[in-house]
Amino acid sequence: MAGVLDKERTIAGEGFNRWLVPPAALAIHLCIGMAYGFSVFWLPMTKLVDAASTQCTGGSWMTALFSTQCNWTVPQVSMTFTLFIFMLGVAAAFWGGWLEHAGPRKSGFIAAACWGGGMALGGVGVMTHQLWLVWLGCGILGGIGQGLGYITPVSTLIKWFPDRRGMATGFAIMGYGGGAMIGAPIAVALMNHYGAGNASAGVAYTLMTMGLIYFVVMSAGAFGFRTAPAGWTPTGWSPSEKQSKAMITDNHVHLDKAWRTPQFWLIWGVLCLNVSAGIGVIGMASPMLQDIFGPLLVGATSHETVTAVQKAAIVAAAAGLVGLISLFNSLGRLFWASVSDWIGRKNTYFTFFVLGIALYCLMPTLGHMGAAGLFVIVVCVILTMYGGGFATVPAYLADIFGTQMVGAIHGRLLTAWSAAGIIGPMLIANIRQAQLDAGVPKNLVYDNTLYILAGLLVLGFILNLLIKPVDPKHFMTPDELAAEQALTEKASHKSATAETAARGPFGMTGVLAWLAVGVPFLIGVWFALVKASVLFFH
Structure with missing residues (x-):
């Protein structure tokens, strides 16, 4: 089986089309x-023992990990x-x-x-x-x-x-x-x-x-x-044509050096801030729609006058927004990554940050105006840029560090996602709770939070501005590149194909x-x- 999985067995031969x-x-x-x-599993998993059984909240987390006598909670x-x-x-x-x-x-x-x-x-x-x-x-x-x-x-x-x-x-x-x-x-x-x-x-x-x-x-x-x-290169394509238009190198930086360069950590910060802000909107979009626009969506005057049937309609509308979020998150990845081929990776991230700042600052105003339709459109646009950030960053890394080890460099960079997955939700939850504790009305607690998220994008804009081409001293020499390629490719095979x-x-x-x-x-x-x-x- 190991032989079938070896990289040498995957090198394309004559007659293979790259679109496969x-x-x-x-x-x-x-x-x-x-x-x-995975959230579709959470509620069903809290009712596994018995609908009337107690939840695993009285003891420690260790109790919840091993007990078979109580229902798990959603946080668990x-x-x-x-x-x-x-x-x-x-x-x-x-x-x-x-x-x-x-x-x-x-x-x-x-x-x-x-x-x-x-x-x-x-x-x-x-x-x-x-x-x-x-x-x-x-x-x-x-x-x-x-x-x-x-x-x-x-x-x-x-x-x-x-x-x-x-x-x-x-x-x-x-x-x-x-x-x-x-x-x-x-x-x-x-x-x-x-x-x-x-x-x-x-x-x-x-x-x-x-x-x-x-x-x-x-x-x-x-x-x-x-x-x-x-x-291998596509027929009729010359690397020099792209080098003159964007920050794209035809050299290569080894993983061991790449993650020690300022460029790596600047891109790390750019991705982390873009993702943190996007997670904030993903986490707030559904409750914002319900808290701010809920009565408006069903023709009620206030939350107090909403009937049980109308409340169900509001919840369904919020679920519909979640569906749109998934769709635009996905489509935005292909759209913005493709756009980056034309305007460059750095300019694409500038677009994310400038447009994002404007839209994040606009959302509170839309809430005050009761403009639910525009609010949904803004959320969808923001989610295209959230997904687009993920899809554009591998090409950004290839432009800056070359293609030889871009997969490994991208792997290191994804720790920014892990960090954002912790920082974003914690930041949003704590800010929201602090405002509620201070007596801010529920439909207004999102305003300052959105302005803070816009501030994260300002920082991202600055970091993106600082990204420059890598110092040539970090590039692999021809001998180092040949040695790296020799680890995975047979010279006789590659020259023939x-x-x-x-x-x-x-x-x-x-x-x-x-x-x-x-x-x-x-x-x-x-x-x-x-x-x-x-x-x-x-």
Whole structure:
């Protein structure tokens, strides 16, 4: 099996078309993107023992981890999300360098085993009512699968698409943003099926089933990867054409040096601040819609006059906004990453920050005006930039540090995501609570918070402004580059295939590959639009 997974077995030969690589990447990212949809499990997982049983709140967290006699609480089960997002960054940083040498097939297959196996193990934890097993399976093991799966396609895609780096990585990372649109409805349907209408009774088998499905789909994606031979370039494309237009180097920086440069930490800060602000909006959008616009949406004069039926309609509208958030988060990744190929990565982030500052500062005013429609539009635009930040940053790193070790460098950079996943929610929650404790009306507590998020974007703008090309002293010498390439590629093979690989026709294989990932994605888009329709028809 090891021989089949070796990187040498994945180097493309004559007749391979590079447009077969993005579907393989999407197959992996659409699966691990279910991370954003895991919230569908939280409430059912709090009613596993007995609806009338006490919750595991009287004792310590250790009691909750091992007790089978009490129901878990939402904070206890949702810790799973925190764990796998944290482990995503840790795994990507720790194994990024190994991935460059091992290749996308091996790392993708291990990611499939970890994410799919982790979900199955989490299902066993639910079945035996052992929270520690849920954390270990879905959280830690699944988080490792998340990290490896997230960075697996990046280096491969960038080397296949030097002429369209942003668009190529945007395709893959779009899948991560859209994975929940597909996975969440499937999870809900499976829970109701296995539980005969009782979602709680169906959680365990749902996790196991989805774990198996994800393992198969991600494995298919992993075996679909082919790596570009060293020296390969698209027909008619010259690197010098791009060097004159943007901060794009044709040299390469080793991972060991890259993370010690000012440029790495400036980009780290840019991503962390953009993500922290975006998480703030994701976390506040639904409650803001309910607190500020709720009565307006159902024609009531105030929250006190809202009936039970109207309250249900407000909650449904908020759920519709969550559906739109998922959709625009996903589509924004491809859109902005593709735009960055034309205007440059630095200018794209400038756009995120300038436009973001304006929109964040506008949101309180829209709340005071009662302009619910404009509020929804603003949130959707902001979420495109949140997703776009993730999709653009791999190409930004390739521009600054070269393509040889961009996957490993990207892995280290994803620790910014882990940090933002902790900083953002804590900052927002504490600011909101402090204002409530100070007596600020509930519908006004979001104002200062949004202005603070705009302040984070100001800092991001400054950091982006400071990013300059890397000092040439950090570049690998020709001998160092040859030594690095020799770790993973056979010179005789690459010299024979560099001129002939990836010139083949798209063919029926390409059509079927794109249909295999495109149809589920479009079905997910349909689910999101149906869910969002209650915002406009209720």
